[in-house]
Amino acid sequence: MSLSISRIGSFHIPGRTVTVAGIEPRDAILTPGGPMRTIDQNGEHEIEQMYVQYVQLAQPRARYPLLMWHGGGMTGVTWEDTPDGRPGWQMAFLRAGHDVYVSDAVERGRASWSCLPDIYGGPPFGRTKQECWEGFRVGPDRSWDANADRRHAFEGQRFPVDAFDSFVHQTVPRWTVNDAPTQTAYDQLIARVGPAVVMAHSQAGNFAFTAALHAPNKVRAVIGVEPSGTPTPDEVDVTRVRDIPHLVLWGDYVDASPRWTGYKARIDAYGDALRAAGGSLDVIDLPSRGIHGNSHFPMMDDNSDEIAALIQNWIEEKGLMT
Amino acid sequence: MSLSISRIGSFHIPGRTVTVAGIEPRDAILTPGGPMRTIDQNGEHEIEQMYVQYVQLAQPRARYPLLMWHGGGMTGVTWEDTPDGRPGWQMAFLRAGHDVYVSDAVERGRASWSCLPDIYGGPPFGRTKQECWEGFRVGPDRSWDANADRRHAFEGQRFPVDAFDSFVHQTVPRWTVNDAPTQTAYDQLIARVGPAVVMAHSQAGNFAFTAALHAPNKVRAVIGVEPSGTPTPDEVDVTRVRDIPHLVLWGDYVDASPRWTGYKARIDAYGDALRAAGGSLDVIDLPSRGIHGNSHFPMMDDNSDEIAALIQNWIEEKGLMT
Numbered sequence: 001m002s003l004s005i006s007r008i009g010s011f012h013i014p015g016r017t018v019t020v021a022g023i024e025p026r027d028a029i030l031t032p033g034g035p036m037r038t039i040d041q042n043g044e045h046e047i048e049q050m051y052v053q054y055v056q057l058a059q060p061r062a063r064y065p066l067l068m069w070h071g072g073g074m075t076g077v078t079w080e081d082t083p084d085g086r087p088g089w090q091m092a093f094l095r096a097g098h099d100v101y102v103s104d105a106v107e108r109g110r111a112s113w114s115c116l117p118d119i120y121g122g123p124p125f126g127r128t129k130q131e132c133w134e135g136f137r138v139g140p141d142r143s144w145d146a147n148a149d150r151r152h153a154f155e156g157q158r159f160p161v162d163a164f165d166s167f168v169h170q171t172v173p174r175w176t177v178n179d180a181p182t183q184t185a186y187d188q189l190i191a192r193v194g195p196a197v198v199m200a201h202s203q204a205g206n207f208a209f210t211a212a213l214h215a216p217n218k219v220r221a222v223i224g225v226e227p228s229g230t231p232t233p234d235e236v237d238v239t240r241v242r243d244i245p246h247l248v249l250w251g252d253y254v255d256a257s258p259r260w261t262g263y264k265a266r267i268d269a270y271g272d273a274l275r276a277a278g279g280s281l282d283v284i285d286l287p288s289r290g291i292h293g294n295s296h297f298p299m300m301d302d303n304s305d306e307i308a309a310l311i312q313n314w315i316e317e318k319g320l321m322t
Numbered sequence: 323m324s325l326s327i328s329r330i331g332s333f334h335i336p337g338r339t340v341t342v343a344g345i346e347p348r349d350a351i352l353t354p355g356g357p358m359r360t361i362d363q364n365g366e367h368e369i370e371q372m373y374v375q376y377v378q379l380a381q382p383r384a385r386y387p388l389l390m391w392h393g394g395g396m397t398g399v400t401w402e403d404t405p406d407g408r409p410g411w412q413m414a415f416l417r418a419g420h421d422v423y424v425s426d427a428v429e430r431g432r433a434s435w436s437c438l439p440d441i442y443g444g445p446p447f448g449r450t451k452q453e454c455w456e457g458f459r460v461g462p463d464r465s466w467d468a469n470a471d472r473r474h475a476f477e478g479q480r481f482p483v484d485a486f487d488s489f490v491h492q493t494v495p496r497w498t499v500n501d502a503p504t505q506t507a508y509d510q511l512i513a514r515v516g517p518a519v520v521m522a523h524s525q526a527g528n529f530a531f532t533a534a535l536h537a538p539n540k541v542r543a544v545i546g547v548e549p550s551g552t553p554t555p556d557e558v559d560v561t562r563v564r565d566i567p568h569l570v571l572w573g574d575y576v577d578a579s580p581r582w583t584g585y586k587a588r589i590d591a592y593g594d595a596l597r598a599a600g601g602s603l604d605v606i607d608l609p610s611r612g613i614h615g616n617s618h619f620p621m622m623d624d625n626s627d628e629i630a631a632l633i634q635n636w637i638e639e640k641g642l643m644t
Contacts, residue, residue: 002326002380008413009403012491017451019468028447028498030394031551032528035584043450044468049491051399058324072352075432077373081331091330110397110431115446115495124437125350128365129339146341146366169334169371173437176350206354229353262357 003094004058013185013192015048015106020116047119048178050185051076051110052103054193055090061097061321064195064220068093068102069186071202071228073127075109076102077170078201082300083163089299092308093199097321101193105204106182108172124173132168136296137253137260154253158293158301167300186211194218197320199311201225202296205248209270212241221318223311224248226296228263233273242279245318246271249284249311251294251301260296284310325416326380335507335514337370337428342438369441370500372507373398373432374425376515377412383419383643386517386542390415390424391508393524393550395449397431398424399492400523404622405485411621414630415521419643423515427526428504430494446495454490458618459575459582476575478615480623489622508533516540519642521633523547524618527570531592534563543640545633546570548618550585555595564601567640568593571606571633573616573623582618606632 025040053076054065068090070078079090079102094100107113107120114120127135130144133151138159145151153161160167186207190196197220200208205227212219213236222241227248248267254260271281286294291303298307315321347362375398376387390412392400401412401424416422429435429442436442449457452466455473460481467473475483482489508529512518519542522530527549534541535558544563549570570589576582593603608616613625620629637643 002328004324004326006324007409008330008377008416009409010399011403011407012488014487014491017487030498031525031585032501032532033551033554033588037581039447040453041447041450043452045448045450046487046490046493051491053402055330077332077432080375081333085333087329087331094330104432109434110399110426110492110494112431112491112494115448125348125361125363126367126437128363128367130365131362165336165339165368166334168368169336169373169434170432171368172432172434176352179354203353210354229355232355259359263353266355 005055006058007056008054010051010053012111013050013052013188015046015181015185017044018047018119019044023117041116045114045116047114048106048181048185049111050103050106050189052101052189054099054101055094056099057094057097060099062099063320063322064197065193066093066098066100067189067193067196067198068100069198069200069204069208070105071204073171073174075104075170075172077109079299082160082304083166084160086304089304089308092305093312096312103189106178106185107175120175120177122175122177124175126173127171129168132171133164135259137251137257138164138295140256154256156293157295158303159295159297160300160302183207183210187214190215190218195220197221197223197315199223199225200227202228206230212244216240216244219244221245221247221315221320224267225298226251227267230267230270233270238273238277238279242274242277244279246274246279246281247284247311247314248281249298249307250286251296251298252287252292282314327377328380329378330376332373332375334433335372335374335510337368337503337507339366340369340441341366345439363438367436367438369436370428370503370507371433372425372428372511374423374511376421376423377416378421379416379419382421384421385642385644386519387515388415388420388422389511389515389518389520390422391520391522391526391530392427393526395493395496397426397492397494399431401621404482404626405488406482408626411626411630414627415634418634425511428500428507429497442497442499444497444499446497448495449493451490454493455486457581459573459579460486460617462578476578479617480615480625481617481619482622482624505529505532509536512537512540517542519543519545519637521545521547522549524550528552534566535559538562538566541566543567543569543637543642546589547620548573549589552589552592555592560595560599560601564596564599566601568596568601568603569606569633569636570603571620571629572608573618573620574609574614604636606636
């Protein structure tokens with residue numbers, strides 16, 4: 001079945017200009033067969049911008065654009081093809097009738113990053129394959145082995161483990177010091193394309209909950225897919241978002257992971273605070289619905305279309321489709 | 323006018339696995355409001371992969387997919403919206419009937435990069451805004467000023483100078499030491515999706531000319547948009563590509579830039595070698611056709627659609643459309 005689109009394109013949300021001086025120039029050849037040239041990085045640079053790629057339908061059914069925000073150490077590729085080559089949630093929600101905006105957060109992917117000294121106030125880091133395997137609940141803690149024949153996944157695991165390397169290709173280095181400019185960029189994105197619905201995975205959960213608090217007149221729903229954090233209820237005014245429907249979706253094996261048990265408890269507490277303020281936070285806990293085997297990346301698991309449909313049903317119920 | 327597509331998606335071309343040891347673990351908070359965790363990067367990582375995003379039409383008119391390869395310090399965003407927000411060449415060539423594959427080369431954009439010590443054998447660098455302005459022939463050498471009111475562009479410049487910061491947002495850091503894995507990744511891309519037509523900008527010109535030499539049975543045409551390098555004719559067997567149509571397109575102000583005069587002379591020599599071997603390299607020199615004012619990024623200039631149409635005409639003439 002073909003999809004009728006009006007446009008594919010992209011833009012960047014601006015960050016800020018920095019001027020650097022005192023970096024020693026050096027010589028290098030920049031293109032194979034080209035001449036030696038002097039590289040001098042002293043001068044003005046743009047930093048902290050964010051990348052946004054959009055696909056607009058000829059006839060969207062959704063009332064508002066759907067913004068898809070990736071998690072930590074990832075890019076917007078999270079929402080594209082699954083590691084084993086099936087269509088991902090970008091396609092699923094386009095087919096469901098949404099204009100889709102997939103972003104790469106500040107210092108991730110096509111947002112670019114700065115290699116200038118002393119810009120970020122700390123070093124970046126990359127995840128090992130073991131950290132991906134265990135931290136994303138593909139297998140239990142200490143189940144990793146560099147030899148694929150000797151590692152083991154959780155029983156019933158739906159993540160495409162045979163394509164695990166393809167998943168790891170999607171990961172990117174990250175810093176831990178750029179939450180503020182990242183939040184600013186997301187807020188600016190909503191100001192630019194809102195009103196909008198935000199779907200946020202993992203690390204982006206907190207950015208999405210916070211964006212709703214910052215612009216309750218522009219965010220029409222927040223969908224947290226395995227969110228790893230929330231604002232601290234005591235430090236924010238959750239009454240601001242009591243008219244915004246919130247949804248949180250959880251995969252399997254959370255109880256087997258102390259890390260994720262802790263993250264989930266924080267989300268539960270935020271839900272309690274929202275409800276106490278007269279708001280709402282719905283929860284789709286897949287195992288308690290009899291859907292077992294989902295990892296931290298349900299958009300890549302073998303039942304990804306089924307889970308997208310559950311979320312789409314919720315969106316329909318909330319009156320967000322025409 | 324809407325576009326009927328069958329699928330949007332992406333994949334990575336694999337690189338290789340590295341195992342690192344001896345990196346000091348450190349503690350960090352990874353998600354706002356989350357707990358302190360230990361970051362330990364020792365273990366296995368994937369490096370040197372390449373990102374490829376495709377848009378497949380419901381009914382392509384082109385015989386082969388069109389692969390669009392960006393230049394140095396850039397990503398596939400080169401082919402998306404222009405800095406001032408007009409549709410770019412990705413859209414132009416989709417509308418012309420091509421399945422389009424836009425890639426981010428090794429260590430650029432969504433291909434990811436490695437922050438591990440001693441992986442690349444050299445430091446990265448980023449371009450200053452001045453280097454972009456002058457190196458890409460927006461303005462002459464020494465025309466840059468941090469104050470936009472005091473810088474000047476070439477007379478008749480078609481690049482959207484008022485959106486210059488938006489252009490700079492697209493730039494990414496680069497290394498100078500990864501030509502070999504980059505070429506390997508491009509060669510693997512052609513092996514995977516070929517036969518194909520390759521359109522390559524600037525630094526990617528050399529990779530495209532070389533890819534044709536490596537797989538003359540899989541590359542159906544090479545289109546160099548302002549290519550900055552070629553293989554050295556004496557070191558390769560150009561008879562291998564004598565049946566492959568080559569096109570090179572040049573913007574304006576080349577004569578005003580010693581750097582680009584030198585690059586162009588090398589391309590001219592490669593064209594001479596191709597012709598001497600019985601092959602072909604056609605040249606669209608825009609100024610000599612009476613089209614003035616184009617920068618190093620004709621896909622972003624205000625006549626970008628007109629230039630895309632010139633290339634599309636050449637593709638039609640070469641019998642590459644059904």
